[in-house]
Amino acid sequence: MQNNIRDNKELEAIALNVREHIIKMSTDGGCFTGASLSAVDMIVYLYAEFLNLHKDNLTDPERDYLFLSKGHDVPALYGTFAELGLIEKERLANHLSINDHIYWHPNTHIPGIEFHSGSLGHLPSVAIGVAMDIKIRGGANKVICIMGDGELNEGSCWEAVLVANAYKLDNLIFVIDRNKFQANMATEDLIPLEPLHNKFTAFGAAVSRIDGHDFNELRRAFEKYPFAEGKLNVVIADTIRGKGLPSIQARADRWFCNFSAGEVEQLLQELHGEHTTQLTSETLVVR
């Protein structure tokens, strides 16, 4: 059974619930709220519609693979897994508990997580290994690796693009969550990435740049897979850090958030457009 939802209203409803889960995880120790909210829509689209990957085929060698290299946005993945039945929703209440494995970075104790991450720039090459094996065996599986834009500072990302190009891995899609911020500041103020499209094109990839919060655009990009025969596929998804919460959107200082219980209640209302929140909790910039 494939999820294959193809209905924007349904995808939007799932994404809204995932954002609620993320806000609820942003307290009692907190999480990387801003980085998670930017990735929600692409993750929901990929699992709910695009990928042949669901709760009943998690160990099937013919399944599609998704690697979350930008591991600190894992609350978006936990929330999506809870909504799609890969894990129980109640389990999200164990966030940061010593008795579970729902911590700040992905790990394979959680069903559906293919590989642990947290150290940036690792999973592009791991995804390459999986894509290579699928090519050797003549399989039809798709392999996706989601990377952050700040993550692209790591040289190993570009090494991976060189190798993916050399091996003509057109079964591999690198998705860049282009939310314009790295940990502490705007990417363009620290290590500028633009023109990013041209960088990937120059490395031999077939590139699509879209609004990463628009399900029609996500669908239009991914349904062109494979983008070009023998070329690495790259999707640059322009996103907004903190998307869905105007009070933290596109702010350098709202990457990692640890809100008070009262703020969480207000942010949940803000998510549904009821009002904006006056945040008083300490601003955490560096984690």
Add this chain to the structure above:
Amino acid sequence: MSYEELLTELSLANERFVVMTAENRALIRNLPQLLGKRFIDTGITEQTMIGAAAGLALRNRVPVVHALASFLSMRAFEFIRTDAGIPSLPIKLSAFIPGLLSDANGPTHQAIEDVSIMRGIPNMTVFAPADEDDMVKMMPAIWASPKPAYTRINTRKTSYVHAPFEPGKAEVIERGTDVTILTYGLLFEQALIATEILKSEGLLVGLINMRSLKPVDEQAILNSVDQSELIVTLEDHFLTGGLYTIVAEVLLKHQKTARVLPFALNEKWFKPALLPAVIEHEGFSGKQVAEAILGYQTSHIQPEILKPQFAE
């Protein structure tokens, strides 16, 4: 049989084998034609090679990866620790020109902390064959294990015929009550020479080829300590973290003390030159080791140390 012949035979017989290299093909020149798509050269990208090896292992492959020991163990260290060590994937690291075998390359190429850093990774196993015969006897078990493994590749030929390899076991060459030499890798050949000189000077000499540095054969070390007045460790590695440290850890764990004389590189890189001169310069020739143990010069003749074959 050579390393390449062995790897060819095993990888042709087992579809799980994938042979990888970061453009270090000296050991595996004939494998691209023989293995086709199961031969993967990622170019000069040790990190990407290890990450890709992890991905291949997730798909039930056994990647046997090749690179120069210094770049494999250090450039890619975090990838090995994180992508092979944490999930304990069966990635087999073949480290070319380790230790003194990088002879004239200079300190950039000297992997003389590799045993120390590799054995520090949980789940990792670490091996150092004494010569080509030893290596060919060890590799099948290393490759058959479900664990990640780091092997100091050693293609040098000696006249010694080794015993079959048992995982986790050292090879006891001789036992002796005066002194026992513990060694691994290419200096095994010099240890054999030292043993003969010491015996002809009247000492009762033991010699152990450690083979496996992690897991280490604790019993072999403890037996040597019980049987011999003096323990000698001989290794082409920094004094810190290698066999000398391993012996210290084993003795401490078992609440034993011993007289231990180490031969190792103490807080320094070795002087680059061709291998025979390097061994002499660092005081690691069999004659030099024997005379250091005896405390006097002898008239014994140091056999010629052969130069290595060209290494890329």
